[in-house]
Amino acid sequence: MAPMNLYSLVLVVVALVVAPMTAMAGDPDILTDFIPPAPMNGMPMNATGDYFTYTGLGPVLPLPTFALSKASMAEFPALNGQSVSYARLVFPTATVNPTHTHPRASELLLLLDGALSVGFVDTAGKLYTKDLVAGDMFIFPKGLVHYQYNQGTTTAIALSAFGSANAGTVSVPFTVFGTGVDDAVLAKSFKTDLPTIQKLKAALTPPKK
Structure with a gap:
């Protein structure tokens, strides 16, 4: 019986460890059917049929x-x-x-x-x-x-x-080349030269307004 009890204990421990990781893998569960819309301009909003309809994709x-x-x-x-x-x-x-x-x-x-x-x-x-x-x-x-x-x-x-x-x-392109990572770091990371990195950055960094 001892080996079986040990096996059962291992299964329980694995379940306790894996369950929280699984629960954190997606969006958190809510305790209601849905989350009502937030108040607008200090006035409470009712959840009407329109609240559950989205028409923003367009033709x-x-x-x-x-x-x-x-x-x-x-x-x-x-x-x-x-x-x-x-x-x-x-x-x-x-x-x-x-x-x-x-x-x-x-x-x-x-x-x-x-x-x-x-x-x-x-x-x-x-x-x-x-x-x-x-x-x-x-x-x-x-x-x-x-x-x-x-x-x-x-x-x-x-x-x-x-x-x-x-x-x-x-x-990936914008995160690597358009967010201000140091040119020298990128040149060494991609085994290329600074002019190449600067050219890529110029193409992917939005112009300043």
């Missing part, structure tokens, strides 16, 4: 560059506590959603129209890629660097669902 128009329309907690406050959000992605021909990560959620992309080449890199440095056609879905695991690229001849349109009301987005 798909001809666009010259990649465009992203989000319905996250910032744009749609009713998502607060619901652990879900959406984005619509529109890719004209030869446009890309540059390498980026979502630190708080996985992304499930559904291609509605056109074709997309997508990929992500895991923590072992392995690249996973796929060419998608309309109706295909692809999962980008939480926190991993990924991209989408339209190599086709027509506009591609996709919807992305996130397992968080506030998935967050970290742009």
